[in-house]
Amino acid sequence: IPVDPFDLVIFGGTGDLARRKILPGLFRRFCAGQMPEGSQIIGAARSEMTTDEYRQMVSDAVAEFGGGLTCEAGTLDAFLNAVSYVTTDAKGDGGWVELNGKMRDDTVRAFYFSVGPSLFGDLAERLHRFGMATPESRIVVEKPFGHDLETARALNATLAQHFHETQIYRIDHYLGKETVQNLMAVRFGNMLFEPLWNAQYVDHIQITVAETVGVGGRGGYYDKSGAMRDMVQNHLMQLLCLIAMEPPAKFDPDAVRDEKLKVIRALEPVDWHHIVRGQYGADKNGPSYRDDVEDPKSRTESFIAMKCHISNWRWAGTPFYLRTGKRLKARASEIAVVFKDAPHSIFGADAGRHRNVLAIRLQPNEGMTLDVTIKEPGPGGMRLLDVPLDMSFAEALGPDAEEAPDAYERLIMDVIRGNQTLFMRGDEVEAAWAWTDPLIEGWQARNDVPKTYDPGSSGPEDALMLMHRDGRKWREVK
Ligand code: NAD
Missing domain, CATH: 3.30.360.10 (Dihydrodipicolinate Reductase; domain 2)
Incomplete structure (x- = not known):
């Protein structure tokens, strides 16, 4: 099923999960023709890095973890063209205005929280405060979702302050x-x-x-x-x-x-x-x-x-x-x-x-x-x-x-489609x-x-x- 063009921000875009699963997965979808023209992927993490350096990191991640995927010549370059990077601090205000400037109206917005759970609340709050969270935006939350019932309830309550349940995608890649x-x-x-x-x-x-x-x-x-x-x-x-x-x-x-x-x-x-x-x-x-x-x-x-x-x-x-x-x-x-x-x-x-x-x-x-x-x-x-x-x-x-x-590719595409079944x-x-x-x-x-x-x-x-x-x-x- 085709998806609409999207803006996907990967908080923690330089981390292990992003490099091993999310970015190679997105490249595979790109190769399969499932990432529509006009979509963009924005890495956002604490590390100081330029977009060119990030593209190099993405290219290395695809080579190492892409499973030997071969696409038509020039495909990787086209994919990297859709990728950019903004140094962003989840716990401070650095980078947020620039990040917001990259967001487009009338485009599906997805924010992937590929960071430690202690930052989930900070990210949700800043997305809201900097006006980036539209009613149509989605957030993707990684595991672990809480350490016990009390912490899970607290996390649900924090996210609920800024996002409706229909906008929250808690991933279980199984x-x-x-x-x-x-x-x-x-x-x-x-x-x-x-x-x-x-x-x-x-x-x-x-x-x-x-x-x-x-x-x-x-x-x-x-x-x-x-x-x-x-x-x-x-x-x-x-x-x-x-x-x-x-x-x-x-x-x-x-x-x-x-x-x-x-x-x-x-x-x-x-x-x-x-x-x-x-x-x-x-x-x-x-x-x-x-x-x-x-x-x-x-x-x-x-x-x-x-x-x-x-x-x-x-x-x-x-x-x-x-x-x-x-x-x-x-x-x-x-x-x-x-x-x-x-x-x-x-x-x-x-x-x-x-x-x-x-x-x-x-x-x-x-x-x-x-x-x-x-x-x-x-x-x-x-x-x-x-x-x-x-x-x-x-x-x-x-x-x-x-x-x-693979599981991550499918789930990310479901986020873009707005399908919460999985x-x-x-x-x-x-x-x-x-x-x-x-x-x-x-x-x-x-x-x-x-x-x-x-x-x-x-x-x-x-x-x-x-x-x-x-x-x-x-x-x-x-
Ligand atoms: P990681 O430590 O490799 O990466 C963390 C990322 O968060 C980095 O990009 C770092 O720059 C960024 N970051 C840290 N502090 C920040 C801040 N203050 N502001 C902005 N960015 C900041 O972690 P990971 O292994 O990629 O895991 C990320 C999340 O995914 C965690 O919640 C983890 O539990 C979950 N997860 C990871 C895996 C995996 O295989 N690595 C599997 C399942 C779930």
Whole structure:
């Protein structure tokens, strides 16, 4: 869908996120012909820099992080022509008049807050005071959105002083992933799945987001946060909502977000026996978590696994197992809907246990598989076998899949279009914190010490036991 010409200001335009994701993403959209003529991208950050120097930085970022994208000769120059830079201080008044001078009337205005959250309020206030925020303007807010319910509420209130909720785009880049949207297409576009999508037919659901990297240079930030705040409260919660929500009446921002909110509100408090927290140890490839964050007594988790329940008619009694962590065996994210056994096996006990599993892979190699039970080929009688019906998007869609925009590109274009469906609403974020806060307070009150796990493993043994106790097991993600 084409977009109108836009003015996009990237506050923090010299930062890591801008260089790795936002700018290369915009270049890809430009190459795809989706950035209309007359659009401009303005980097705004504290660093003293000229527009020429910024263009060089953008060009380097595209070369390093653009994924080897090749466009027609001259395309990069044309893109850079649309880029400029204004040294702007979020906490002072320097640069704002010049920045305002670049804004055009009758053009979509988007302001991307790619800076630390402590600056969100300053930016909102100055956009307003310098007359840059028109009723049509949008702001894009990065994570983390608050540290707990209280800070999230305060942030929502600050932004609400200057912007209406319909102008605030809280990014969760997991929602921009092709597969995540496909999850909605599969659920609500087919007759096959939705009738079975409930406690009667689904045994349990697993959501895994595994990383191989440690906290690296982000130790200072991460140690104040941990896996629960950094991953579960936002990304895993969003995935859970899309799996568990009722069908919205239409694919419209508030209809979808209303349904997601109902799921979060229906989440039961989690029994602490159903939460496993871990910290990676050291190995030859790297230091331990505590060495990484330079605190030998840190009790922050780099891994968490938990069993949750949703108290509503659809899901009563169906466990949702969530796990996420750093320095694990593989970099892989997957949602698996594990269906119940057939009620009676006509093939006898020897046929073993066979189950349908719908697995939605977010990375690597985005796609879906449906495990189906068939007869083992050959003359050996009626033996059963589970085989995956595999739908890798890259294979199924061919070159079109490669052209598919990555999460940030898609979300930025949705901002320009004014479509909030894939962005978190303020009340959703607050409800998610209202569920996570007591869990965090609980383990803090108990002085819970995370279990150490081997780097390159699947996390602490207790996380495996969380499933084994219930007669289930985690799927191998690779
Ligand atoms: P960064 O430290 O690399 O960059 C920060 C940017 O903010 C720089 O451009 C800096 O010049 C600018 N800045 C700092 N103080 C300023 C001030 N007073 N006035 C104007 N500009 C100022 O940070 P980052 O990694 O790019 O992250 C930016 C935001 O995105 C953070 O909220 C972060 O949590 C979030 N985020 C980052 C990533 C990532 O991969 N880097 C991923 C998800 C979310």
